[in-house]
Amino acid sequence: xxxxxGYRYATCYAGIRQERKDDLAxxxxxxxxxxxxMFTTNAVRAAPVKLSxxxxxxxxxxxxxxxxxxGNANCATRxxxxxxxxxxxxxxxxLRAPANQILPASTGVIGAELDxxxxxxxxxxxxxxLSEDGFERVARAIMTTDTTPKFATAEAAFRGGHIRIAxxxxxxxxIQPNMATMLAFVLTDAQMTPVELWEALTPAVEQTYHRxxxxxxxxxxxxxxxxxxxxxxxxLPRSEQKLxxxxxxxxxxxxxxxxxxxxEGARRLITIEVEGALNxxxxxxxxxxxxxxxxxxxxxxxxxANWGRILMAAGKAGVPFDPARTDIYVQGxxxxxxxxxxxxxxxxxxxKMRAPECSIRxxxxxxxxxxxxxxxxxxxxxxIRINAEYRT
Amino acid sequence: xxxxxGYRYATCYAGIRQERKDDLAxxxxxxxxxxxxMFTTNAVRAAPVKLSxxxxxxxxxxxxxxxxxxGNANCATRxxxxxxxxxxxxxxxxLRAPANQILPASTGVIGAELDxxxxxxxxxxxxxxLSEDGFERVARAIMTTDTTPKFATAEAAFRGGHIRIAxxxxxxxxIQPNMATMLAFVLTDAQMTPVELWEALTPAVEQTYHRxxxxxxxxxxxxxxxxxxxxxxxxLPRSEQKLxxxxxxxxxxxxxxxxxxxxEGARRLITIEVEGALNxxxxxxxxxxxxxxxxxxxxxxxxxANWGRILMAAGKAGVPFDPARTDIYVQGxxxxxxxxxxxxxxxxxxxKMRAPECSIRxxxxxxxxxxxxxxxxxxxxxxIRINAEYRT
Numbered sequence: 001x002x003x004x005x006g007y008r009y010a011t012c013y014a015g016i017r018q019e020r021k022d023d024l025a026x027x028x029x030x031x032x033x034x035x036x037x038m039f040t041t042n043a044v045r046a047a048p049v050k051l052s053x054x055x056x057x058x059x060x061x062x063x064x065x066x067x068x069x070x071g072n073a074n075c076a077t078r079x080x081x082x083x084x085x086x087x088x089x090x091x092x093x094x095l096r097a098p099a100n101q102i103l104p105a106s107t108g109v110i111g112a113e114l115d116x117x118x119x120x121x122x123x124x125x126x127x128x129x130l131s132e133d134g135f136e137r138v139a140r141a142i143m144t145t146d147t148t149p150k151f152a153t154a155e156a157a158f159r160g161g162h163i164r165i166a167x168x169x170x171x172x173x174x175i176q177p178n179m180a181t182m183l184a185f186v187l188t189d190a191q192m193t194p195v196e197l198w199e200a201l202t203p204a205v206e207q208t209y210h211r212x213x214x215x216x217x218x219x220x221x222x223x224x225x226x227x228x229x230x231x232x233x234x235x236l237p238r239s240e241q242k243l244x245x246x247x248x249x250x251x252x253x254x255x256x257x258x259x260x261x262x263x264e265g266a267r268r269l270i271t272i273e274v275e276g277a278l279n280x281x282x283x284x285x286x287x288x289x290x291x292x293x294x295x296x297x298x299x300x301x302x303x304x305a306n307w308g309r310i311l312m313a314a315g316k317a318g319v320p321f322d323p324a325r326t327d328i329y330v331q332g333x334x335x336x337x338x339x340x341x342x343x344x345x346x347x348x349x350x351x352k353m354r355a356p357e358c359s360i361r362x363x364x365x366x367x368x369x370x371x372x373x374x375x376x377x378x379x380x381x382x383x384i385r386i387n388a389e390y391r392t
Numbered sequence: 393x394x395x396x397x398g399y400r401y402a403t404c405y406a407g408i409r410q411e412r413k414d415d416l417a418x419x420x421x422x423x424x425x426x427x428x429x430m431f432t433t434n435a436v437r438a439a440p441v442k443l444s445x446x447x448x449x450x451x452x453x454x455x456x457x458x459x460x461x462x463g464n465a466n467c468a469t470r471x472x473x474x475x476x477x478x479x480x481x482x483x484x485x486x487l488r489a490p491a492n493q494i495l496p497a498s499t500g501v502i503g504a505e506l507d508x509x510x511x512x513x514x515x516x517x518x519x520x521x522l523s524e525d526g527f528e529r530v531a532r533a534i535m536t537t538d539t540t541p542k543f544a545t546a547e548a549a550f551r552g553g554h555i556r557i558a559x560x561x562x563x564x565x566x567i568q569p570n571m572a573t574m575l576a577f578v579l580t581d582a583q584m585t586p587v588e589l590w591e592a593l594t595p596a597v598e599q600t601y602h603r604x605x606x607x608x609x610x611x612x613x614x615x616x617x618x619x620x621x622x623x624x625x626x627x628l629p630r631s632e633q634k635l636x637x638x639x640x641x642x643x644x645x646x647x648x649x650x651x652x653x654x655x656e657g658a659r660r661l662i663t664i665e666v667e668g669a670l671n672x673x674x675x676x677x678x679x680x681x682x683x684x685x686x687x688x689x690x691x692x693x694x695x696x697a698n699w700g701r702i703l704m705a706a707g708k709a710g711v712p713f714d715p716a717r718t719d720i721y722v723q724g725x726x727x728x729x730x731x732x733x734x735x736x737x738x739x740x741x742x743x744k745m746r747a748p749e750c751s752i753r754x755x756x757x758x759x760x761x762x763x764x765x766x767x768x769x770x771x772x773x774x775x776i777r778i779n780a781e782y783r784t
Binding site: 314 | 465468611701713728731771780
């Protein structure tokens, strides 16, 4: 795993969550990086989301560090803004950077006050401990109900030389990102402007994080950040921006699949493909409706090729299509042709559905070409157990 | 329980479902009744839904009988329309009624062919067995994953005399009616025209069945039928239509609460009230978003007053409101004031939440007056168990 140059990492246990595992993480870029970010569209937004947005605007898309805590979302809190500001200010002093180049992020319980001193008193030691090989520890420290750390790296040759991208993300529940997911941080050592980053990030997110759902809930803290510090010395000319965007999209898709696979209680990653809808947006709406149907998700949990539920979920999406021209494939097997049962062996499909990945493909035959891919997971008793007991 | 005059009922086991309990039900009106009905808005519609709609149009809103089967939805089937037509035709001959005065309805598995002969060969005995006291048996025969039959009756004095209304309904999963619920049949012996019925039905459904969700899924078979046969001899003048509408709304609300309480795997009925939204539609959208949030529903299952999730779910509804002016009450206790935690005893609220009904009230303070009420249930492991194993 080759990480992008010029980033350092540190983590520690600050006592924010009860369980004694790292809950505070710091990513620092030397030199300051260009940055672009997308945040939750939930009308209820956490204090760090609001402050990160302000900071990026004030700094003109420059960032020196990201400070992340798990265990408390710092959302719907009386002191939320003050706490986030104080943490940024303290860190800025230690790094000798402007406060508006510090981006805070939080994940965890909503509505509990966050004690700033828990964080600020650990910052000197965090900064002192910064090292180039702490990347994976950061991915671990930001986990809440996640069962595995989630990260991906890529390296590619451009005309000016090699660049590296590394992304880390977290999220297992409250996942239907709408503008971005819970938390994702993507770092590259390419030399890029904030505008170039933005032009790469938005379409890549559209194809990946906006096509992900665990439970249809949209977090108050969703943040995805893309930073480029130029430490590779490689500048990407206009002609190579498309290549970068493809690289980024593949990396984000990798992260998104990791989130879906680790969805709360999930046993299976489900990939849903819709083809032949009126347009791509209509296809995405149908795919999302299938992905969010508890009846489809429980059927997959039971390894039941219950295509009737898939058709029902497509039908309630609110976009017109002709069921009589619709075919459905589960694990590559045609289970529904022209809106009615196809000839297939239930046993064979059930056997195939016991795999860790499940593919659902819905094809509307005709002259329309709208298509979309969507990622989700099955719905098991463990989702309920985790969420009925999470806080207590 | 005083039932409306002029209706007779019969049920039998026709072998449509495997378990040996009644799965075929017949309701006959003597004389023919005026009728109004609302059907699913799912783009995938079952054959009986399409045929009932056709019949009502062709008969000018007259109906003689409703023929209902459980165990098979007759949806996404090759022979669906033919089967439904054949059943209606056979029954029409036996009742000496026009075929377009027979309304078919089906509920059960989607995508399995329904054998018409299972039904037609039992029709003579069903018709011979019609009796005025089979109402509750019909409510039982149309159950699928329901654990209790659901019905309600009402009687009221109008200027012309007493009239009675009786409603029966079924549904436990695939419930977020959008135009109507899975199956609901409401009978009255008042004398009313199809237009008068329609004018009463649509606003009553708007306040009741359209404010109900078990799992956010919309059935392919949703049907609500209101029939009036005039057997009481009581005509309702224009001035009393409003009274009838109120009576009907109360009766439908009663049925809707019964569905929510019996939601698949549910332990608790949840009533959600939203006040102070921009308008009633915005309030309903916020209430629906809370009702459909798996994180809210699992929190209620765990008797956890997790108001952060309620606020999150309100925030993702897609309608603007100010979290800082928002209060949340759970079981009448203020748990969130002005968007942050209120002072309350977690233990006290948890204790109150162990009751069979849970009330969530979200109040946005300010000058707006939009309000809505919504009914749903908690989400437990049993929902998963039922739906991962339903077909197999």
